[in-house]
Amino acid sequence: MYPRWYWRAFALPGVLWLCLFVVVPTYALVAVATGRIDELFQPLPAWLPGTWNIGFLNKAFSGALPGGEYWATIRNTLVYVVAALALCWVIGYPVAYYIARHAGRTKSLLLVLLVLPFWVSYLMRMLAWVGLLSPDGYANQALQAVGIAHPPDWLAGQPLSVIAALAYGYIPFFILPLCAGLDRIDRSLLDAARDLGAAPVGVFLHVTLPLSRPSMLAGSALVALPMFGDFYTNDLISGASRTSMLGNQVNLYLLGGPQKNLGASLVIVLMAILLVAMAYYVYATARESTRAT
Amino acid sequence: MSSAESERNRGLLTRRTFLSASGAVVGLSAAGGLLGACANTTASSGPSARPDVGAGGIPLARPDRPVTLPLYDDNKAIASNLQPEAGPLQVYNWVDYLNPEVIKDFERKHGVSVQVTTFTSLDEAIAKLSAEAVRFDVAVPSIAELNRLVAGKIVRPLNLDYIPNLKTNVWPWLADPWYDRGSRYTVPYCILSTGIAWRADKMPGFDPAKLANPYDAFWQAGNIKGKVGLLDDQREVLGMTLLRNGATDVNLDDAKQIAKAKDDVLELVRRVNPKFGVNDYEKLPSGALWLHQSWSGNLVLAQHFMPKGTSVEVLRYWWPADRRGIVGIDQLAVLRGGRNPVLAHLFLNHLLDSATAVKNFSFIGFQQPVRGSDPDSLVKAGLVPPNLRNTLLVESQIRTGQPKAALSQSATALWQDAWSQIRAA
Numbered sequence: 001m002y003p004r005w006y007w008r009a010f011a012l013p014g015v016l017w018l019c020l021f022v023v024v025p026t027y028a029l030v031a032v033a034t035g036r037i038d039e040l041f042q043p044l045p046a047w048l049p050g051t052w053n054i055g056f057l058n059k060a061f062s063g064a065l066p067g068g069e070y071w072a073t074i075r076n077t078l079v080y081v082v083a084a085l086a087l088c089w090v091i092g093y094p095v096a097y098y099i100a101r102h103a104g105r106t107k108s109l110l111l112v113l114l115v116l117p118f119w120v121s122y123l124m125r126m127l128a129w130v131g132l133l134s135p136d137g138y139a140n141q142a143l144q145a146v147g148i149a150h151p152p153d154w155l156a157g158q159p160l161s162v163i164a165a166l167a168y169g170y171i172p173f174f175i176l177p178l179c180a181g182l183d184r185i186d187r188s189l190l191d192a193a194r195d196l197g198a199a200p201v202g203v204f205l206h207v208t209l210p211l212s213r214p215s216m217l218a219g220s221a222l223v224a225l226p227m228f229g230d231f232y233t234n235d236l237i238s239g240a241s242r243t244s245m246l247g248n249q250v251n252l253y254l255l256g257g258p259q260k261n262l263g264a265s266l267v268i269v270l271m272a273i274l275l276v277a278m279a280y281y282v283y284a285t286a287r288e289s290t291r292a293t
Numbered sequence: 294m295s296s297a298e299s300e301r302n303r304g305l306l307t308r309r310t311f312l313s314a315s316g317a318v319v320g321l322s323a324a325g326g327l328l329g330a331c332a333n334t335t336a337s338s339g340p341s342a343r344p345d346v347g348a349g350g351i352p353l354a355r356p357d358r359p360v361t362l363p364l365y366d367d368n369k370a371i372a373s374n375l376q377p378e379a380g381p382l383q384v385y386n387w388v389d390y391l392n393p394e395v396i397k398d399f400e401r402k403h404g405v406s407v408q409v410t411t412f413t414s415l416d417e418a419i420a421k422l423s424a425e426a427v428r429f430d431v432a433v434p435s436i437a438e439l440n441r442l443v444a445g446k447i448v449r450p451l452n453l454d455y456i457p458n459l460k461t462n463v464w465p466w467l468a469d470p471w472y473d474r475g476s477r478y479t480v481p482y483c484i485l486s487t488g489i490a491w492r493a494d495k496m497p498g499f500d501p502a503k504l505a506n507p508y509d510a511f512w513q514a515g516n517i518k519g520k521v522g523l524l525d526d527q528r529e530v531l532g533m534t535l536l537r538n539g540a541t542d543v544n545l546d547d548a549k550q551i552a553k554a555k556d557d558v559l560e561l562v563r564r565v566n567p568k569f570g571v572n573d574y575e576k577l578p579s580g581a582l583w584l585h586q587s588w589s590g591n592l593v594l595a596q597h598f599m600p601k602g603t604s605v606e607v608l609r610y611w612w613p614a615d616r617r618g619i620v621g622i623d624q625l626a627v628l629r630g631g632r633n634p635v636l637a638h639l640f641l642n643h644l645l646d647s648a649t650a651v652k653n654f655s656f657i658g659f660q661q662p663v664r665g666s667d668p669d670s671l672v673k674a675g676l677v678p679p680n681l682r683n684t685l686l687v688e689s690q691i692r693t694g695q696p697k698a699a700l701s702q703s704a705t706a707l708w709q710d711a712w713s714q715i716r717a718a
Contacts (some may be wrong), residue, residue, distance in 0.1 A: 034331065039348035039702070040423050053332035071686045073717045090495045132317055134581055155581060156519030163349050239525070239568040241718040249717055255710040256416040262335070 021103055026183070027273075033264035041258045053261075059271075060265035070249055070266065074273070077245045080163050081227045087167035088174040088223055089216070097208075100182035122169060126236045129165050130155065133237070158238025165237045166227050181215020183233035214288045222282050226293055228274055229249045242281070246270055338494065344546045347699050349444025354436075355544065355698060359471035360480055362443045370450040371634045378633040379406035380405030380489030380638055385418060385429035386626070387411060390483075392656035399643045405636060406546060422447045431640055433482055435623050436472045436529070437699045448478050448626040455638035456480060458645035464662040464688040467622070472698065480641050483590070484660035484686055486694065487529050487619040488588035488612035490577055490595075492605075495520075499584075501611040508537035512557075514584055515564050522576055522585035525569040526698045527712035532619050533586060534558050536695070543619055543695045546704030555711035562718045569716065574598055574658070588621070589684035590659035593677055603676045611692075612683055620686070620694030623659075651676070660685055 031045035038044050041218035046052050063069035116123060132138050133154035139221035154161045185208060190283050193203045231247030253263030257259065299333035347353045379388055380403075384391070388411045396407045410429065412418040415438050421427045423445050453459060459468055459480050467481040489501050489510055496517070501507035513519045523530050532543035534554040545551070561567065568582065571666045574591040576582040578598040587610065596605040610620045625644060627637040643649055647665035655676050660666050668685035671677050677685060686694075700708065 004689060037702070038442045040447075041702070041705075042420055043311055049331075055334040058333060059335050069714060073296060081354045134579065136580070146645060150464050153519045155568075157568060235570075240566050241562045241569065242566060242717050244717050248712060252713055252716060253413050253709070259709055264478065 016107075018156070024060060029264050029267055029271075030033075033261050033268055035261055036261060037258045041260070043260045043264070056261045056265040057268065058168070060166045060262060060269050064269045070246065070269070073244045073246045073249050076159070076243060077228060078273075080159065080166060080243075080245065084166035084170070084227055085164045085220055085224055087163065088171050088220070089168070089221055090180060092171050092174045092219070093216075096178040096182055099175075102180050102260055112175075114175060118172060118215070123232070123236075124163060125169065126233060127249075133161055155237065157238045159238075159243050161237050162234050162243050163235050166230065169230075169233060170223040170227060170243055173222045177219045177222060178212065178215045181212050181218070214285055215285055217288075221278070224277065227272060228270060228277075296677050319446075332644065333529070338703040344701050344704060347440035347444075347701060349368065349440065351440045351444055353440070353521070353544075353699050353701060354472040354619045356471045356696065359474050361474040362404065364450055364477065365446060368446045368449060368450040368629055371638070371646065373452060373454040375635045376573070377403060377635045377639055380407070380633055380636055381633060382633050382636045383427075383429040384409045384413060384557065384640070385422070385427070385432045387433060388413075388658055390654045390659070394656070395644070395649055398649065398652075399640060401629070402643070403636065403639065407640070408424065419445070419447065420473060424649045425630050427460060428630045428632055429628050430633045430637040432621055432626050432628055434479075434626055435697070437697055439472060439479065439624065440699050443478055446629055449629040449631075449634060449643075451480070451627060452479050453620040453636060455521060455635065456642045456645065458642050458663070462645050462647055462650075462665075464664075465697045466688050466692055467662045472622075472696075473624075476696045479626050481662050482625045482644065483657070484623075484662050484691055485621045485659055486589045486684070486686055486690070487524070487533065487621070488587060488610050488684075490573060490585045490587065490592050490608065490610050492577060492580065492583045492607050493609050494607040500609075506537060506689075507611060507613065508533055508586065511567070511586070512561050512564065517583055518565050520581075520583040521565045521567040522573060522582040523567045523569055524573070524588070525571055527708050529586060529619065530558060530569075530692040530715070531555065531711060532695070532697065536613075536618070541617070541695075542698060544698045546701060546707060548707060551711050555714060556625050558715050559718050562715065578603065588659075589686070590657065592656075592658075592681055592684050594658035596678060596681070608678075608681060610681055610684050616690050618694055618695050620691055622696055649660055662686075662688070662691065687706075 026047060029054075031047050033056055034042045034054055035046035036044045036053070060070070063071070064074050065071060078139065095114075099107055099114070102111050112127060134140075135153055135155075137154075140151040189207055189211070190203055193207045199204060229247045229250075231245060231251045234243055234245050234248060248268070250263050250266045250270065253259050253266065295632055299464075318458060345353055349363070351363060352358070353358050376539070382399075382405055384396075384407060386409055391409060395410065399405075400407055401678075410427070415434060416430065416500065417435075419438065419441060422429070422432070422442075422632060432448070434448075453476060459476060463481060468482075469476060470481065473479050489507065490508075491499060491501075499510075501510040504510060504513070511521060511523070528543070531551065531554045534557050535543055535550060537546070538550070538553060538557065540550060568576075570576065571588075571591070573582070573587045574584040574594040575598050577585055577587075577592075578595050578600060580600075582605075589610065590613070593608050597610055599605050608710070624640045627634055627641065631637055645661075645663055647663055648664045650661035650666050651674065654666060654671065660671070667681055668677075671685055672679060672682050
């Protein structure tokens with residue numbers, strides 16, 4: 001019989017990790033957001049809660065409400081992330097489904113091919129998009145070839161271009177967990193559904209899709225989280241004010257100037273938004289596991 | 294899981310949920326009380342909140358208010374006649390802002406190696422330097438950061454005995470400049486102007502000089518929506534708009550004028566949807582953009598990015614005829630934390646050599662204010678096409694131009710907030 005603490009000790013590395021890389025940085029962020037800025041424009045964190053100045057937090061949170069200073073960037077962020085996520089679902093699900101179910105012996109090869117573009121840096125892949133979408137790039141050449149005389153200028157501050165680039169940049173992180181999830185579905189359940197008279201579409205809608213929901217949620221969380229904080233995709237593909245995301249505002253304040261505490265406060269706003277999204281994720285996965293049992 | 298267990302867990306979950314919620318309410322109440330006791334301000338504090346004073350209480354220099362930067366007992370210049378160190382010399386610089394050939398020349402001459410590390414923003418550089426996380430010997434600040442570098446004792450006072458080229462080569466106006474009387478901490482590196490660049494083939498007949506107010510060119514560009522670019526730099530965009538609105542100072546801290554400039558740029562964004570970036574040297578040649586607020590050096594560089602079959606003659610540049618447009622002056626400074634101060638001084642002297650400056654220009658596109666780097670010489674040397682001759686400056690233009698100088702902390706915040714609204718429009 002092991003002492004009670006024995007098994008709990010196994011959680012220690014995880015707890016330490018959490019403290020070192022989550023709790024401490026988050027507290028440091030709050031300390032910067034509520035601290036001062038010195039004459040060199042460097043942040044002086046307020047480590048003691050009694051010394052906090054919440055003026056910049058107030059400014060960031062009030063500015064994040066509809067009609068506020070940062071609302072446009074928050075609205076853009078939410079719309080672009082949701083739209084890019086929808087694209088990931090529409091494009092990624094069939095790909096993952098095919099690889100998991102029908103690829104047969106080529107499954108490993110297809111997975112490698114899927115990951116292959118990620119050997120190239122994100123920046124380079126985005127720059128390649130700049131080439132593709134430029135006014136005389138391949139995208140417009142293709143459109144002109146099918147008779148569209150005046151194709152759009154994709155790089156002139158188009159929200160569509162930013163959404164497409166975001167989806168492209170992160171989609172493998174959606175496909176991989178989904179693929180693993182689909183692969184794990186017990187085939188006998190599908191056979192049972194068929195034996196009970198379900199048509200292929202019915203099997204998919206009533207068995208495969210519900211059983212793959214946890215993997216879809218995991219994949220969605222994996223891609224949505226970095227998308228929320230992304231700023232360079234928008235910088236490279238658009239550069240226009242009207243497509244600015246919250247990450248761009250954070251970058252503006254943290255990269256230079258005497259208001260890094262405001263930049264840190266905007267990061268906390270972003271974290272609050274993500275917290276809502278993650279709370280839904282935790283709730284949904286908990287519900288799924290309850291259903292499964 | 295049995296139904297009994299399930300029930301138990303459900304009950305436990307409910308209690309947990311209740312306890313968590315109660316805890317959260319208590320926590321929030323406590324946090325609310327705590328936050329209620331906290332300060333709640335977004336104002337700058339300290340001496341630099343004064344409009345005419347920067348970091349360390351150092352007065353903000355202006356061309357008509359020259360400043361002699363203070364010396365400190367614990368940050369002294371090196372003595373004369375010292376032997377150079379063995380290196381390697383560590384240079385902290387912007388990307389592509391130094392010709393590798395110029396570095397090699399120095400390495401050959403002094404038998405040392407030079408290592409260049411790049412930064413993407415001066416604030417990032419100052420953060421690393423002030424934390425002494427890095428030990429660089431030479432850095433390239435602009436005059437807007439000079440107060441902070443001196444007050445933070447990040448830069449070391451110069452011993453000009455090691456830099457004879459300052460007196461013999463540098464344009465006199467910048468050998469004893471208004472922002473650093475006596476060149477106590479810096480020597481000038483590159484100069485530039487900010488003007489309007491355009492593609493003459495795409496915009497036939499266009500010339501900002503023909504307009505009553507040339508800066509209006511951007512506001513009148515609704516017909517080429519999507520083809521217009523502005524520099525992604527708050528000082529440049531708001532500064533240009535201030536000049537358009539009749540201001541004679543691009544370093545002001547007047548909230549009303551800045552708010553008006555911000556509103557005007559927002560109007561421009563609505564009308565033209567300009568792209569913000571600093572890669573005009575590539576966007577204009579490729580034809581992605583036709584009209585761009587540009588740095589003169591970027592346009593010089595643009596000649597190397599012209600696609601096959603497109604002549605460099607299609608590029609044009611405008612800078613105000615009254616010679617009161619925006620100019621920039623970058624500096625060279627020796628860093629206090631460096632291990633090779635003598636070598637660093639010799640490197641500064643090397644960069645101020647006339648032949649070195651021309652060689653450097655051929656790579657970076659930005660002009661140095663030294664003998665032999667005047668417009669006539671650089672055009673004659675074939676380094677600048679005649680149609681871009683006006684990207685080059687003469688000494689009198691640096692005198693009359695509007696330099697982007699340091700702002701107080703509160704004014705910097707004012708400008709940044711205006712810029713934030715523009716970039717979030």
